[in-house]
Amino acid sequence: MKQFISVHDAGNINALVEKALMYKANPLQDIMLGANKRIGLLFLNPSLRTRLSTQVAATNLGMEAIVFNVDKEGWALEFEEGAIMSGNTVEHIKDAAPVLGSYFDILCIRTFPSLKNREDDYSELYITQFIKYCGVPVISLESATLHPLQSLTDVITIKECLNNSPLGDGGKPKIVLTWAPHVKPLPQCVANSFAQWINAWGEAEFIITHPEDYELKEEFTKGATITHNQDEALKNADFVYVKNWSTYKDYGKIYENDPEWMLTEEKLTLTNNAKVMHCLPVRRNVELSDEVLDSANSIVIQQAANRVWAAQAVISEILKTPIP
């Protein structure tokens, strides 16, 4: 694996999931793999899970992990080619990225979308420029439109649940991705990425439900059934993934903050006693009710804990790939 930016870098998804579960069973089995190597974790935005789980994963592989909060501790970066830097930006990515590449064996970066201009966000300028200039393998810790480490974790968690409790008829699980209310517009990354991974995995009946105007990019959703009827979507679901995201066409807004879209215990009765997923952080009693989050149906903590094993599987694959 030369980089990890989207599902296209994952190779065989089931093999990567098995590797992650192998690390979960024996975290330190490859403790020498990353000895004398260094990984840099660069954040342009806040994080709890991604930051700490990737640090733990790298440490389990014997690497030194260094975190740099670029937004708070670094110079303001310029990403536009040919920019006349007479404004607030101090250092061009063309200069900063190769310097960072000279300090680290692997670099990881988190960037968020502006949610102001869809074309700009979907061009993935920040991470693309970073990859172009840093000269070492790059892992996305969430980009403007995708969150691949989260999505790998999500497939790991679904597979783990199915391993422990297979479906009665041996058929495909029904997985529902449902929009949820929120108090502010959020990126489409987690939802886009989940759709991309579940479609690529291909071992589920996959339904996406959201109010009108909350489409996701078709490139990622193609293959899923899409409906505006949440109750219909939830019927007999085995897994329900709850997430807010902002509008797509009239980009980056929230119009509908309809509390009816919050997943409640009552709605859960429509499902096949579904496992409830969310990437966290979650707004309690806005996106998901306390009763659901605190119930046996919720697997959000298991999901967040599995972030370590997803990151460890990916870092390990990159460490094992010879540098040309």
Ligand code: CP
């Ligand atoms: N799910 C997730 O990416 O969490 P953090 O934003 O805390 O890293």
